[in-house]
Amino acid sequence: MHVLLIEDDDLVATGIQAGLADYDAVVDPVMTLADARAALRTFSSDVVVLDLGLPDGDGLNLLAEWRAAGVNVPVLVLTARDRISDRVTGLQGGADDYLLKPFDLDELAARLQALVRRVAGRSRALIEHGSLRFDPLARRLTLDECEISLPRRELMLLEVFLQAPGSVLTADQLKDRLYGMNDEVESNALNVHIHFLRRKLGSGVIETVRGLGYRLGDPAAIDAGQRNE
Amino acid sequence: MSLRNRLLLTLGLTLTLLWGLAAAWLMRDLHEELQSTLDQRLAQSARMAAGLVGTLPENAWKRAERPRLSIPAIAGLACQVRSPGGKVIARTHGDLDDVLAPQASGHSYRQVDGEYWRVFTYRQDGLTITTADRVNERDRLLRDVLLVTVVPFLVALVGSLVVLWAGIRRGLRPLSRLQRSLAQRQPNALAPVATQGLTAELRPLVDTLNALLLRIQRALAREQRFTNDAAHELRTPLTAIKTHLQIARRREGEAARQAQTSAEEGVARLQNTLEQLLMLARLEGDHEDQPPGDSLSDAVVEDALAALGPDARDTFLIDQPEQGIRLAAPHELVVTALRNLLENARRFSPARGSVRLILEQGDAGLDFMVSDRGPGVDDASLARLTERFWRHGAGRGSGLGLAIVATLAERFGGHLMVDHNRPHGLTVTLRLPKAVPG
Numbered sequence: 001m002h003v004l005l006i007e008d009d010d011l012v013a014t015g016i017q018a019g020l021a022d023y024d025a026v027v028d029p030v031m032t033l034a035d036a037r038a039a040l041r042t043f044s045s046d047v048v049v050l051d052l053g054l055p056d057g058d059g060l061n062l063l064a065e066w067r068a069a070g071v072n073v074p075v076l077v078l079t080a081r082d083r084i085s086d087r088v089t090g091l092q093g094g095a096d097d098y099l100l101k102p103f104d105l106d107e108l109a110a111r112l113q114a115l116v117r118r119v120a121g122r123s124r125a126l127i128e129h130g131s132l133r134f135d136p137l138a139r140r141l142t143l144d145e146c147e148i149s150l151p152r153r154e155l156m157l158l159e160v161f162l163q164a165p166g167s168v169l170t171a172d173q174l175k176d177r178l179y180g181m182n183d184e185v186e187s188n189a190l191n192v193h194i195h196f197l198r199r200k201l202g203s204g205v206i207e208t209v210r211g212l213g214y215r216l217g218d219p220a221a222i223d224a225g226q227r228n229e
Numbered sequence: 230m231s232l233r234n235r236l237l238l239t240l241g242l243t244l245t246l247l248w249g250l251a252a253a254w255l256m257r258d259l260h261e262e263l264q265s266t267l268d269q270r271l272a273q274s275a276r277m278a279a280g281l282v283g284t285l286p287e288n289a290w291k292r293a294e295r296p297r298l299s300i301p302a303i304a305g306l307a308c309q310v311r312s313p314g315g316k317v318i319a320r321t322h323g324d325l326d327d328v329l330a331p332q333a334s335g336h337s338y339r340q341v342d343g344e345y346w347r348v349f350t351y352r353q354d355g356l357t358i359t360t361a362d363r364v365n366e367r368d369r370l371l372r373d374v375l376l377v378t379v380v381p382f383l384v385a386l387v388g389s390l391v392v393l394w395a396g397i398r399r400g401l402r403p404l405s406r407l408q409r410s411l412a413q414r415q416p417n418a419l420a421p422v423a424t425q426g427l428t429a430e431l432r433p434l435v436d437t438l439n440a441l442l443l444r445i446q447r448a449l450a451r452e453q454r455f456t457n458d459a460a461h462e463l464r465t466p467l468t469a470i471k472t473h474l475q476i477a478r479r480r481e482g483e484a485a486r487q488a489q490t491s492a493e494e495g496v497a498r499l500q501n502t503l504e505q506l507l508m509l510a511r512l513e514g515d516h517e518d519q520p521p522g523d524s525l526s527d528a529v530v531e532d533a534l535a536a537l538g539p540d541a542r543d544t545f546l547i548d549q550p551e552q553g554i555r556l557a558a559p560h561e562l563v564v565t566a567l568r569n570l571l572e573n574a575r576r577f578s579p580a581r582g583s584v585r586l587i588l589e590q591g592d593a594g595l596d597f598m599v600s601d602r603g604p605g606v607d608d609a610s611l612a613r614l615t616e617r618f619w620r621h622g623a624g625r626g627s628g629l630g631l632a633i634v635a636t637l638a639e640r641f642g643g644h645l646m647v648d649h650n651r652p653h654g655l656t657v658t659l660r661l662p663k664a665v666p667g
Contacts, residue, residue: 009465011495015472018488022479053461080464081457101461102468105475 001116001136001159002177004045005029006036006062007078008054012101016049019105024139024156025112028181032056040066044176045073046119046163047112050095052079060093067094074115078103113137120163127162130219132201134162143201143222150200153178157193161206161216170213232404236397241390248386255382256375263371267362268336268347274306275351275360282310282319283354305362313355329359338364403428407435419446458618462502462628469495505629508565509617512636522559523664526588526595527552529560533567537575544575548587554595555664558641563661566637569630570599570657577603578654594643594662602654614647614657634659 003025007013013029020027028043030036033056040048052059063075077095079086087098096118097111113136117125127134133142136159141148150158160169160177171190178193179185194206194214204221206214230238309320309329320329327341332350339346345364350357403426410422421439424432470492477488530549534541556563574584578601587598606614613619615635618628634657635645643661650656 009469011469011491011498012465012472014491015469015476015488018476018484019472053458080461082460086457101464102471105472 001025001046001112001156001163002044002180003027003112004036004039004043004048004073006031006033006048006054006059007051008032009051012051016105016108020109020112022105023109023113023137024152024159025109026156026178026180033059033062036062037065039181040071040073043181044173046116046177048073048075049108049112050075050077052077052081052090060090063090063094074119076108076111076115110137116163129162129165129216130222132162132219132222134159148200151196153189154193154197154200157190158197158201158205161214165216168209168212168215174214233397233401236401237394240393240397244389244393245386248382248389252379252382255378259374259378260371263367263374267367267370268349271306271336271347271349271360271362272351274308275349275358276353278308278310278319278360279351279353279356279358282356282358305366307361309359311357311359315357325361328361331357331359403431407431419449455617458628459506462506462618463499466495466499466502470499502629505633509629509633509636512562512633512640524556524558524560524563526554526556529556529563529567530586530588532560532564533571536564536568537571541571544579544581544584545571546582546585548585550588551590554588554590555666556595557662557664558637558643562637562641566634566659567597569634570597570659573630574599574601574603574655574657577601590663591660594660597659597661598656599658600650600654600656602650605649605653605655611647611649615645631657 001024003020005013005016005027007016007029008031010031013031017027017029028039028045030039031054033054036048036050039045050059050063059077059079063077066073066075074096075094076097076099077090078099078101079090080101081087082100090098096115099108099111113125117123117136125135125137127136131144134140139155141150141155141158156178157174160174174190175185178190197205202217202222204217207217209215307320307322307325307329309325310318311331312318315331317326320326322329328339328346328348332348334350334352336347336349339348339361346361347364347367348359348361350359352358406426407422414420414422419442421442422435424435424439427435473488473492473495477485477492480488527549530547534545534547537544571584571586578584580602583602585598585600587596587600589596589598615631617632619632631645631647637643638645638659638661641661643659646658646660648656648658
């Protein structure tokens with residue numbers, strides 16, 4: 001999960017970044033509305049965390065701008081304004097959720113997961129795909145009731161596919177969700193991760209769509225992988 | 230009592246009283262005039278009769294002594310002529326001898342058989358002529374005349390009262406409209422009162438009211454913004470503290486220590502913001518209970534620099550031509566103000582010697598001019614610099630520093646001015662009044 005964090009307080013930003021790392025989320029913090037605009041233009045984020053009081057304006061203005069332009073990435077507004085009217089204004093202005101400062105990191109993570117889940121059209125937190133089961137909050141992956149431990153990046157990559165079953169994802173989209181904006185990514189890193197995932201869960205777990213990208217494989221293919229091992 | 234009723238009562242009573250007095254005056258004059266006219270008529274009739282009888286030959290009344298001359302009666306008037314011997318020689322009414330009995334010359338009243346008469350007796354060449362008319366007839370005449378006069382008077386009085394009532398009602402209609410529109414407002418509505426259809430007298434009142442409402446509206450908006458900003462400034466470091474404490478609990482070793490350090494940094498920021506807020510609240514609070522106090526310019530500079538750390542003396546270039554100028558503001562507060570200015574300048578212009586402090590004495594007071602060579606601000610931001618919680622860019626201050634200095638300057642009769650420092654940077658001038666000697 002890639003989170004675009006728009007927050008002008010460096011301490012809060014590093015805190016959120018560190019806290020969400022426990023949930024394997026990649027957090028890219030920006031401090032101004034201008035940076036946020038630029039970031040969302042070039043980068044594909046799963047969810048946006050938006051602070052309202054920013055040095056170059058009110059976050060709600062940016063939100064309105066995005067919604068008017070048809071940007072429908074889920075946005076969680078982070079604010080110190082606790083009046084009901086403020087929340088109503090925020091939600092009506094296009095926010096998907098509202099969290100009052102100070103908040104609990106687990107709650108923030110759970111709310112972000114819920115937003116991503118809703119975009120994927122699921123109502124349950126648990127993701128099932130054939131005999132695979134994944135709990136995004138607990139970061140637990142099981143195959144036929146047996147827990148499987150995957151390295152962080154591989155689990156994150158699998159999560160991206162599980163969150164978007166049936167969609168073809170380009171290599172750039174996958175990299176955006178796996179690495180932050182400022183991470184140096186080796187050119188074959190993605191291929192290496194996909195290779196290991198196929199080896200552990202069956203070659204059919206991720207299908208290559210020639211010339212376009214990758215797609216989550218057929219649920220039946222996973223069992224095959226298990227038998228092959 | 231309502232304004233309308235009071236007006237109606239005062240004007241109505243006054244009008245009635247004046248009209249009544251005028252009517253009474255008129256009646257009295259009329260009465261006197263009528264009496265004197267009728268008295269004159271009596272006298273003239275008597276003289277005319279005397280003239281007529283006097284022209285008759287002597288034997289004419291001799292002859293007449295037996296068959297008395299009968300004069301045809303003039304309406305409402307009785308007349309009798311007596312010879313020098315006291316015999317009646319001519320009369321208008323045979324049955325009025327008692328009434329017309331001669332007496333002292335001139336006018337008099339006489340009562341005969343319960344009836345009042347006005348009698349005039351006139352003597353000429355031995356003849357005695359008496360004329361008389363009935364007092365009640367006079368009264369009837371007077372009544373007729375009065376009736377003719379008083380009816381238009383009454384009509385005019387009633388008419389003016391009606392006009393008065395209608396006029397006041399109509400004249401006060403803008404007031405009633407205003408009253409209705411004010412009564413219909415929500416108690417906490419701050420929208421301006423409508424001014425159309427208002428008279429020139431009411432307009433200043435409503436304009437003042439509207440201006441006041443606007444000021445309240447603005448003050449409330451400002452308060453709301455302040456509350457929002459204060460909530461943001463207090464909750465943000467609190468959030469940092471909470472998140473980093475949570476992380477510190479989950480991590481071990483270096484990562485945990487790092488999180489703890491961040492949490493402590495958050496505590497420091499929260500403390501700073503709280504202290505600045507309290508300072509601002511104290512400055513804006515009750516002014517009466519604090520002694521004004523005074524301070525010395527060089528001591529202020531000394532203490533402000535001391536508060537800015539050991540290397541502050543090298544960071545700032547200080548130009549203080551005159552020492553020991555006494556200021557009409559307490560020492561601690563002036564130190565705080567100067568420290569805020571210097572700290573602010575250093576934040577944007579951290580190079581050694583790039584911030585200059587000049588103390589300049591003028592008629593109005595002492596100027597502390599702090600110029601930095603930082604990035605400066607644009608014109609729009611210049612005006613907002615002293616607003617509470619206004620921060621330039623993603624700076625790390627509480628956003629209250631300059632607001633505190635501005636409030637402080639204002640409170641002690643001073644002034645805070647901000648301007649561009651050419652070619653770049655900012656010049657902030659704090660002007661404080663000098664203490665009056667003695």
